Amino acid sequence: MTITDDFMAALSKAESSGDVSPLLELYAENVTLQNLTDKEWSGKDGAREFWEAYLGNFDDIQSEFTESHEAAGMGVMEWVATGHMKGGRELSYRGVSIIEIGDGKVQAFRTYYDSAAFVVPVEAK
Numbered sequence: 001m002t003i004t005d006d007f008m009a010a011l012s013k014a015e016s017s018g019d020v021s022p023l024l025e026l027y028a029e030n031v032t033l034q035n036l037t038d039k040e041w042s043g044k045d046g047a048r049e050f051w052e053a054y055l056g057n058f059d060d061i062q063s064e065f066t067e068s069h070e071a072a073g074m075g076v077m078e079w080v081a082t083g084h085m086k087g088g089r090e091l092s093y094r095g096v097s098i099i100e101i102g103d104g105k106v107q108a109f110r111t112y113y114d115s116a117a118f119v120v121p122v123e124a125k
Contacts, residue, residue: 002070002075003026003070003075003099003101003104003105003106004068004069004070004075004076004077004099004101005068005070006026007023007026007075007077007099007106008063008065008068008077009022010022010023010025010026011023011063012062012063014051014055015055015060015061015062015063016062018055020047020048020051020052020055023047023051024044024047024048024051026105026106027044027047027105027106027109028102028103028105028106028107029043029044030042030043030107031043031044031046031047031105031106031107031108031109032046032107032108032109033046033047033050033108033109033110034108034109034110034111035050035110035111035112035113036111036112036113036115047109056086057085057086058083058084058085058086058091059083059084059085059086059087059088060083060084061081061082061083061084061091062081062082062083063079063080063081064079064080064081064082065077065078065079066078066079066080070101073100073101073102074098074099074100074101075098075099075101076096076097076098077096077097077098077099078094078095078096079094079095079096079097080092080093080094081093081094081095081113085118089120091117091118092117093113093114093115093116093117093118094113094114095111095112095113095114096111096112096113097109097110097111097112098110098111
C-alpha cells in the first residue's frame with residue numbers, strides 16, 4: 001500500500017465520521033496545504049483547520065477516487081465529490097489533489113477543483 005492509498009482511505013474515513021485525525025497522522029510536522037484560494041495552511045494545526053473547515057461546508061460529502069498514481073515522491077488523485085452543502089443543496093464536483101511525500105509522510109497537499117459547483121445559480125424572474 002502506498003501513502004497515496006493511505007491518504008485516500010483516511011479522507012474517506014474523515015468524510016464519513018467528521019474526524020480528521022486519520023488524515024493528520026499522515027502529515028509531516030511542517031506540512032503545507034493549499035487549495036484554490038491564496039491562503040496556505042501549515043503544520044498539523046493548520047492541517048486540522050483546513051480539513052475541519054472543508055468538512056464544515058457540507059451536511060455530507062463523499063469523494064470517489066477515479067484515478068491515482070504515486071511515483072518519485074508525488075501522489076496524484078483524481079476524484080469526484082458528491083454530497084450536500086450546509087442547508088441541503090445537492091453538490092457534485094470534480095478535482096485533482098497532489099501530495100508531496102518525503103520520509104514516509106505527506107510534506108505538502110495541493111488541491112484543484114471545479115469551484116463553479118459552489119456558485120448558487122440565480123433564478124430567472
